[in-house]
Amino acid sequence: MTLAPERTQTRSASVNSRLRVTSAEPRPQRPEFKKSGKPNPAAHLSPEQIEEIGRELDALRAEVMDSRGAADAAYIRKVIAVQRYLEMGSRAALLFSGVKYRGVRPMWWLGTAGLSVAKILENMEIGHNVMHGQWDWMRDPKIHSTAWEWDNASPASQWKHSHNEIHHTFTNVLGRDNDLGYGILRVDEDQKWALFYLFQPIWHVVNALIFEYSIAAYDLELGGYLAKKNRMSEEEKAQFRKNAQETLAKIKRQATKDYVVHPAMATATFTGSTRHTLTANIVANLVRNVWTNTIIICGHFPPGIETFEKTSIEGETRGEWYLRQMLGSGNIRGSKAMHVMSGNLSHQIEHHLFPDMPSNRYAEIAPRIRDLMERNDLKYVTGTLAKQVGGVYWKVVELSLPPKREGTTRRATILRAAKKALRTKSSGRRY
Template identity: 80%
Template sequence: MTLAPERHASTKPQGINPRLRVQSDTPRPQRPALKKSGRPNPAAHLTPEQIEGIGHELDALRKEVMDSRGERDAAYIRKVIKTQRYLEMGSRAVLLFSGVKVKGIRPAWWLGTAGLSVAKILENMEIGHNVMHGQWDWMRDPKIHSTAWEWDNASPASQWKHSHNEIHHTFTNVLGRDNDLGYGILRVDEDQKWTLFSLFQPIWHVGNALLFEYSIAAYDLELGKYVATKNRMTDEQKAEFRANRSEVLQKIKRQATKDYLVHPAMSAVTGSARTTLTANLVANLVRNVWTNTVIICGHFPPGISTFEKTSIEGETRGEWYLRQMLGSGNISGSKAMHVMTGNLSHQIEHHLFPDMPSNRYAQIAPRIQDLMERHELPYVTGSLWKQAASVYWKVVELSLPNKVEGRRRRDIVRLELKKAQQKRRRARR
């Protein structure tokens, strides 16, 4: 962990969305039984009064937990940080001898790489992600504060906090507003428009997992939006993009220098420069794939709902809470697994209370599940392997157009290919 330079842009973490009122100024309509796509609406049976009641119950639960924060919570995060630091330092020390062979294998390489992989995962998930959400700001510790933390990742903290805390957690799973929904390259819901680009998403999905930290950096930079709209941008907007791009490139340079130059150079004295380099590369790949897997399991498995832009107009806090519950999924497992996921295995609880200390999510999870079951709402959860497999299958299935009665999907693909070819021919004339 290093202290980040002072930020001038607002990166204030989001707790209860401040733009929402407990009650609406006007009567809220009953939710329709079906969405525009024709799929059932899982919250159609709830009255506006019931949704308001859910909001009051969750407000009370949040206050109860936040008022009880204390030394036990502070000791928890300090212990995790201390453990991560010792694990990283110890692993890097072991890698000084990663080139030494014992009976044909390099035990120091395997041990050091495993330790470094775990250390990087802990730093990103249970520490970096949660610290930057403001979960530990109440401690008033300048070294464990959302405005000061810079994580071991290609994406600068300020840009990540804007795209994640301010946009994703405000507009969770709202089509056209939440760019985290497929990260702009994946179609993960039937209500998302299908294009020929979708055919290749099983390939994009694997590539995105392997290079996840760089994908997130490009995503936080809004690189795709810049490419698509740069001809319509003002000079000020272009200048802002160039400044952000420079910040990202500088961060990537620092990360690459640390992992692929400095530490291998330190191992050169023991003849282990090359093996230390490969260990760092593998540790980063392991961290990327693990982080991607945890994220997709919390956002994209079957049973997760998406929402139209119009559905959040005049949204109350109870309706926002409802959207967080229906738009997230959990991962079941051991305490160790929860820590390794940054407690994002409790994604439903995290989306409800993003600034609540992560060690409290397991405590409130049974109460959230009880609340949802009492209101006949699906509490989506499952093992890591089950959730991950379901998402990978969904990515493959949704690479094809939706099934339409009376039409074969391959015919829809052929028609779109024909239209694309005709468009190219017209453009050449």
């Protein structure tokens, strides 16, 4: 194996090194109920028990990370090779996608299916995990978190900041983790309801279809910029403009590759495949977007996962951070092929505990994580893909409505919110 010099990189979200194994001051017993009135799933654990969980997970992590070797390196190199050959073969097939045989364009179907799978593999099992630093230990300059640029609209540098540094640090903390509904979905009862959420079943479907562009806007923090640009300093505005230019340049490169260069290459075959190659690329990107969105929502929003208040993480120890990762994530049961196609994010609990652990090792440690949680009377959220998807979509619809309150109806709450919005809009016109 060729070793490259270690690279300077942004702070890893591995075990969250800013946290101590134990606290300098005694940690309080967790209250029986949250501020919202919901039961606290970890109230039965003493601070000492939580610290012991942290030590057990630290030991498990050290055991696996110390055993990384040739078999792990061979795995990721094989996945990358399969993905690249599959993409090249699929694009070659699409050069003849205009040819019909008995009323069917077999090369279009073959090329589109292969390209869809190749894009999913590149984004999920390769890009996402490489940029988490899972393979940095190999010191391969071509498979390194500081060098990888993925087949996605969002620039790698911006994604690593919003995902590795913010999301994995503040997992499911209300008001701190922007991944909790991406700012457009209400996915937990403790999120305050607003009239905007009434339409979230529509936003949810649209978001899935254009997911790579939604993530690009999210990583850019476009919503935050629009909300507070009048209060931002000139330096902050300049930084946003710089990031926006980087994002637009990445989108342009992606669109040129998929919607100009490859369709144009099909022109040389004289098979009438230019238009069909274009549609194949559009379909492959849609399939990749919907699949990626589906896996992510099943890991973050299924029934049974917990959210946390800002105050609950003050002075948080590593054991408490581990606890939050376990309670704030959900898994998907399935075949080995499904796990690979999900980037092993079907083991979302294990991934959130150890983001920089090689993804091929998650299945190995999953039974031990489940045993640890069950021994400590913590719910290990898991289910089939159909069950998790159904649960998330039910939540999206149910939580689009205001919470039920004694003495009023949901309809009355919606009408009051609509009237208030109209008054605010009318007031704005007068001024």
